[in-house]
Amino acid sequence: MDNQAEFYQKLPKVELHAHLNGSVSSETIQKLLSRKPHLNIKHSMTAIGKGQRRTLDECFEVFKVIHKLVDTEEDILMVATDVIREFAADGVKYLELRSTPREEKETRLTKANYVETVIKAIQQCKEEDLDIDVRFLIAIDRRNGTDVAMETVKLAEQYMLSSEGLVVGLDLSGDPTVGHGKDLLPALQRAKNCGLKLSLHLSEVPSQLEETDLLLHLPPDRIGHGTFLHPEVGGSQSLVDKVVKNNIPLELCLTSNVKGQTVASYADHHFKYWYQLGHPTVICTDDKGVFCTDLSHEYQVAASTFGLSHEDMWRISNQAIDCIFATEAVKQQLKQKWNDLHPQVLT
């Protein structure tokens, strides 16, 4: 590991935008492949390697392949514990994992089992004494429409009340070119009213001004991507003003956006726009397995692309604590941890 890589690995970090099944490492995929040789899935179908790019459609196909490999409680437990351990090894001190509850008739997996298994993985990792605090956001896949969205909110509400603070919020994700946010508004409103925090993928693709405007009225607690919000890329000043006025943090995933070709290059990434505005942004991985990255690498790429110093990156990782969905007490504990680590990381 060179000096830069070592610094970013040691830097304490907060990961707020990580889709569970997109975060499965190559090692874990190998274990899944050997569990299910009959599926005839090639390792290369589960990730987008270095220097490779794909259309958005092709990226979403990769998730379908991974879902075939992860279809039992046993798989979910292994995947979730591996992902949490890997984030911990990468220097992530606080992680919000998100995942879409799935029902699999063949293996008799129910959505409730799915959620409970992710919760079990988080609890098991707690007993391992890893230096990471993990929370869970339950995801709505926009492809599945109004009724499933409402059902997912009810599930999230139930587990928010029974998981001792592990389920903290709701994510809206899935192929951004499918469905319309207006159909999901009642479910999202209900989630907000019952105390679930909302992280919504907004303006991940161009020409979603109307949907974004509508969903910004909720308002969400955080925005995933927000690639096409600002006027220079076809968004609008009024959208930017709403995001700024409500102080809604953006979760930014550089490699994901470059590999999925919604931004042309790292240098063109909208991190620059929002950072220069002084608006809260959080660097995240999105799908560390699919995009073959980790959070240390994303920090390093942001720093080298935009000429930011170690002190700047420390500030960015520290400010991410303000954007977490867990309680004020957890924020205070993390701030203390950053203070304690400061002398040994920024020497």
Ligand SMILES: CC(C)=CCNc1ncnc2c1ncn2[C@@H]1O[C@H](COP(=O)(O)O)[C@@H](O)[C@H]1O
């Ligand atoms: C295509 C591309 C560049 C992807 C990155 N941006 C994304 N945008 C929207 N939804 C996503 C993205 N990455 C993962 N997801 C969602 O997360 C799911 C995988 O994780 P999980 O099964 O929810 O545990 C996908 O099926 C999809 O619903």
